Amino acid sequence: MTFSTAYSLELCQMKRRFALSRLHLFVILFIAGALLFAFWGKIGLLWRRSPPPAPAVFRMPVPVFRVETLSLPIYRDYIGTTDAIRNVVLEAMATGYLDRQMVPDGSDVKKGALIYRIDPRNYKATLDQALAQKERDKAALEYAKTNQRRNALMIVHGDVSKDAYQLSTSSMHQANATYLYDKAAMEVARINLGYTLIRAPFPGRLGKSLVYTGTLIGSGTQINTLVQMDPLYVTFNPRDKDFPLLERSRRKGPVTVDVRVPGKDSPPYVGTLTFMDNVVDRTTGTFVARATLANPKFRLIPGEFVDVSVRVGTHPKALAVPQIAVGSNQTGKYVYVVGKGGLAEIRPVSLGITSREMIEVRSGLKEGDLVIVGNLQKIGPGSPVVALPGKKKG
Numbered sequence: 221m222t223f224s225t226a227y228s229l230e231l232c233q234m235k236r237r238f239a240l241s242r243l244h245l246f247v248i249l250f251i252a253g254a255l256l257f258a259f260w261g262k263i264g265l266l267w268r269r270s271p272p273p274a275p276a277v278f279r280m281p282v283p284v285f286r287v288e289t290l291s292l293p294i295y296r297d298y299i300g301t302t303d304a305i306r307n308v309v310l311e312a313m314a315t316g317y318l319d320r321q322m323v324p325d326g327s328d329v330k331k332g333a334l335i336y337r338i339d340p341r342n343y344k345a346t347l348d349q350a351l352a353q354k355e356r357d358k359a360a361l362e363y364a365k366t367n368q369r370r371n372a373l374m375i376v377h378g379d380v381s382k383d384a385y386q387l388s389t390s391s392m393h394q395a396n397a398t399y400l401y402d403k404a405a406m407e408v409a410r411i412n413l414g415y416t417l418i419r420a421p422f423p424g425r426l427g428k429s430l431v432y433t434g435t436l437i438g439s440g441t442q443i444n445t446l447v448q449m450d451p452l453y454v455t456f457n458p459r460d461k462d463f464p465l466l467e468r469s470r471r472k473g474p475v476t477v478d479v480r481v482p483g484k485d486s487p488p489y490v491g492t493l494t495f496m497d498n499v500v501d502r503t504t505g506t507f508v509a510r511a512t513l514a515n516p517k518f519r520l521i522p523g524e525f526v527d528v529s530v531r532v533g534t535h536p537k538a539l540a541v542p543q544i545a546v547g548s549n550q551t552g553k554y555v556y557v558v559g560k561g562g563l564a565e566i567r568p569v570s571l572g573i574t575s576r577e578m579i580e581v582r583s584g585l586k587e588g589d590l591v592i593v594g595n596l597q598k599i600g601p602g603s604p605v606v607a608l609p610g611k612k613k614g
Contacts, residue, residue, distance in 0.1 A: 277604050278604065279562060279604040279605055279606040280595055280598055280599055280603060280604065280605050280606070281595070281605070281606050281608055282558075282564075282592045282593075282594055282595045282599065282605045282606070282607060282608065283592070283593050283594035283595070283608045284558060284590040284591060284592055284593060284607045284608065285541055285542055285545065285590070285591045285593050286588065286589075286590055286591075287539055287540075287541060287581075287585050287586065287587055287588060287589045287590075287591055288539075288587055288588075289537050289538065289539060289587060290537075290538055290539075290540050290578070291534055291535070291536050291537070291538075292534065292535040292538040292540050292573065292575045292578060292580060293531055293533075293534055293535075293575050293576075294531070294532055294533040294534060294535060294573055294575060295478075295529045295530060295531055295532065295575060295576070296458065296462055296465070296466075296529070296530045296532055297527065297528065297529050297530075298456040298457065298458060298527075298528045298529075298530070299456065299525065299526075299527065299528065300454045300455055300456030300457075300479070300511075300525070300526050300527075300528040301454070301455055301456075301523065301524065301525055301526065302452050302453070302454055302455075302520050302521065302522050302523060302524045302526060303452065303453040303454070303455050303510075303522055303523075304424075304447045304448050304449070304452065304453070304522040305448050305451060305452065305453055305512075306422055306424070306447070306448040307445065307446075307447045307448070307522070308421065308445070308446055309442050309444075309445050310335065310336075310418055310442070310443045310444045310445065310446055311440055311441060311442050311443065312338065312415070312418070312437045312438065312439060312440065312441040312443060313412075313415035313439055314338050314343065314412060314415040314416045314439065315437070315438045315439055316338045316339040316340075316342065316343075316416065316436070316437070317338070317339045317434060317435065317436050317437075318336060318337075318338055318339075318431055318432065318433050318434060318435045318436075318437055318443075319337045319338055319339045319340075319416075319433070320336070320337045320433060321335070321336055321429060321432075321433060322334045322335055322336065322337065323335055323426065324426075325426060325427065325428050325429050325444075326425065326426060326427070326428070327425070327426050328423075328424070328425050328426075328449070328518065329420045329423065329424065329425075329426055329446070330420065330423050331420055331421070331422050331423050332419050332420060333419060333420045334417055334418075334419055335418050335419060335420060335426065335444070336417075336418040336443055336444075337416060337417055337418070338415075338416040338417075338418070338437065339416070340413055340416040340417075343409065343412050343413040343415075343416055344413055346409045346412065346413075347406065347409035347410055347412075347413050349409075350402065350405045350406035350408075350409040351406055351409075353402050353405070353406075354399065354402035354403055354405075354406050357395065357398045357399045357401075357402045358399055358402075360395045360398070360399075361392070361395040361396055361398070361399045363395075364388070364391045364392040364394075364395040364396075365392050365395075367388045367391070367392070368385075368388040368389050368391070368392040370388075371384060371385040371388040371389075372385065418443065420446060421446070422446070422448055423448065423449075423450075424446045424447050424448040424449055425446070425447050425449050425518065426444055426445075426446055427444055427445035427446070427447065428444070428445075429443065429444050430442050430443055430444060431443050447522055449515055449518045449520075449521070449522075450514060450515040450516050450518065451491075451512050451513060451514050451515060452512070452513060452515045452520055452522065453510050453511070453512060454477065454479050454491060454510065454511045454512075454513060454526060454528060455508060455509070455510050456509055456510075456511075456528045457501075457504065457506035457507065457508060457509070458506060458507060458509050458530075459505060459506055460500045460505050460506065460507060463496070463500075463507060465532050465533075466493070466496060466509065466530065466532060467496070469493075469530075469531075469532045469533065470493060470496070474492050474493075475492065475493035475530060475531065475532070476490060476491075476492065476493075476530075476531045477490070477491045477492060477493050477511035477513070477528060477529070477530050477531070478490055478491075478528075478529040478531070479491060479511070479513060479520075479526050479527070479528055479529075480526060480527045480529075481520070481524065481526055481527075482525065482526070482527055488529070489513050489514075489515070489520065490513065491511040491512055491513025491514070492511060492512060492513070493509065493510075493511050493530060494510055494511060494512045495508075495509060495510035496508075496509050496510075497509070511528070511530075529576075535572075535573060535575075535580065538572070538573070538580045539580065539581045539582075539585055539586075539587065540575070540578040540579060540580050540581065541555060541578070541579060541581055541585070541591050541593075542577055542578060542579075542591075542593050543574070543577055543578065543579045544577070544593055544594075545591050545592065545593045545596075546569070546571070546579060547596065551568060552568055552570075553568070553569050553570070553571055554566050554567060554568050554569060554584075555567050555569055555581075555584070555585070555591050555592070556591070556592040556596060556599065557585070557589050557590055557591055557592065558590040558592065558605060558607050562604055562605055562606060562607075563602050563603065563604060563605070564592065564599045564600065564601060564602065564603040564604075564605050565601065565602075566601045567584050567585060567589075568584055569581050569582075569583065569584030569585060570582045570583045570584060590607055592605070594608075
């Protein structure tokens with residue numbers, strides 16, 4: 221094969237490969253066009269779609285208090301102590317061995333309950349002797365009366381002398397006096413026998429026994445203490461400047477006193493102001509006042525320190541908010557309210573009287589404002605908030 225022939229064959233093969241490549245390219249372009257046409261609608265929709273919305277702004281949920289006009293009680297607060305109305309030392313009035321303690325130490329006893337018993341045998345014997353003496357003298361008195369009546373009849377007829385009649389009358393009177401003496405002696409013996417039984421003079425709580433069974437005790441020996449638990453006194457010391465205010469309140473009617481035990485969340489004990497002293501202590505500038513309160517379950521004991529709140533009046537129309545809502549900064553007191561657009565807004569306020577958990581707001585708020593009372597550490601001026609269901613006083 222010559223060179224020209226070989227060159228011609230190679231050229232023909234190149235032309236065939238080129239034509240085949242063009243055919244392949246046409247097929248590929250056709251398929252791509254068909255696919256592009258098929259998905260053009262979806263691609264157009266995706267192309268025309270708007271950008272995704274921005275994420276929603278987080279709003280802090282906050283509990284609120286709706287401001288309104290309230291009748292606000294006015295209190296004066298003091299520190300006081302509980303005191304027993306009656307606190308007595310049980311002492312023996314009889315001499316003898318302590319026979320028995322009838323109730324344990326620390327028991328709650330009713331009035332008249334038997335607590336101790338002293339050996340009663342000597343006193344019982346003395347009572348029996350007095351009874352026997354009385355019966356003997358009673359018989360002598362009966363004889364004297366009979367003899368005097370007989371002589372009174374006989375003297376009419378002259379059967380006895382006047383002196384004999386007077387003697388029988390005197391004997392009758394002496395026998396009657398002796399009988400009365402015996403009755404008194406028997407009563408004394410009965411009383412002494414009763415002293416061997418030591419009873420509660422009033423309802424209360426027994427203390428720790430000072431003597432024990434078998435101890436020889438005498439008149440005046442201290443045995444135990446008994447404290448009245450219900451009702452109780454609460455003694456406190458108001459300032460001398462509070463005296464006119466408390467006195468005016470007393471003249472209007474009973475003054476209510478609330479008593480709380482520090483550190484306990486139980487409801488207050490409610491009593492009444494019953495005493496105000498008539499002098500002021502010059503060293504402290506205070507005077508003694510006292511309230512009386514019921515303590516039926518003996519939850520209070522004498523000697524406890526308590527918080528005392530005396531209700532001295534009422535503010536009939538006060539805009540008030542919970543004290544927890546009030547904050548403080550360099551410019552003064554403020555509260556947060558839910559403002560326009562649900563944004564937290566800071567409001568400077570001026571305050572008035574305090575009444576328990578509530579405090580009067582004299583300026584800076586109006587009725588209907590939603591004061592934020594929770595999550596205050598998580599918000600600031602302009603913070604987006606959402607109000608939880610509103611709270612009302614009480």
